[in-house]
Amino acid sequence: MDPVYYNDEEYQEILAYLNQLTTEAETLPYPQAKELTTSLLQYFDLVHREALARMMSLINSHYPNLKRDLESDFTIKTLLGLYDLATPEQEQNGKAKGQVGFVPVGQVGLLTPIMETVWAEAGNINKLHPKELYPKELAGENVLLCKIDQKVFALRNACLDSVLPMQFGTIEGHQLICPWHGCRYDVRSGISLDKPTQKLTTYRVAVERNGDFKVGIVKERK
Numbered sequence: 001m002d003p004v005y006y007n008d009e010e011y012q013e014i015l016a017y018l019n020q021l022t023t024e025a026e027t028l029p030y031p032q033a034k035e036l037t038t039s040l041l042q043y044f045d046l047v048h049r050e051a052l053a054r055m056m057s058l059i060n061s062h063y064p065n066l067k068r069d070l071e072s073d074f075t076i077k078t079l080l081g082l083y084d085l086a087t088p089e090q091e092q093n094g095k096a097k098g099q100v101g102f103v104p105v106g107q108v109g110l111l112t113p114i115m116e117t118v119w120a121e122a123g124n125i126n127k128l129h130p131k132e133l134y135p136k137e138l139a140g141e142n143v144l145l146c147k148i149d150q151k152v153f154a155l156r157n158a159c160l161d162s163v164l165p166m167q168f169g170t171i172e173g174h175q176l177i178c179p180w181h182g183c184r185y186d187v188r189s190g191i192s193l194d195k196p197t198q199k200l201t202t203y204r205v206a207v208e209r210n211g212d213f214k215v216g217i218v219k220e221r222k
């Protein structure tokens, strides 16, 4: 089969560059960017893995010889190897060359949690006093609510690297000041103003016309 866009060497270069980009993404200094990049890679991996697995299952049952022909092409054989779909010998060869999928195999498939947002009723915005802090347990999470300039903010109610709650803290502008040792967080982003590479989990808030609001808690789907 003639190559469509790239020859085998170019394809190997593309793989090597993808590998390099994946490694660089793992060393990103910003936890939020790193988390997002990892999730993107995991979900790209899942999208491809699921469809390819179904396609190969159909090929195996209806056209068993086609798989052999497909695997005679370097790029197809490599792709199947990345998703554990190559025949054992080819799979071994693929892995021996150090090829990787979008993310290490151990981190995908059933080990990759599917996340969903649970919208929990959290009260009415008109009952919140500006700049006061309200602790609430929502969908199993300890959440801290506050209202600033008619907007509700929701954060994880535990200081970074600690389980100490922050409802006795204070609000200055958009800063939440922890009552224990004075750490400051921006309530809009959760970012620590003392350690800007770290942040508290923040939650989305959806307010209805009558002022009732819900907080979106992202949880692993059961």
Ligand code: FES
Residues within 6 Å of the ligand: 159, 160, 162, 164, 178, 179, 180, 181, 182, 183
């Ligand atoms: S526990 Fe929050 S600053 Fe120490």
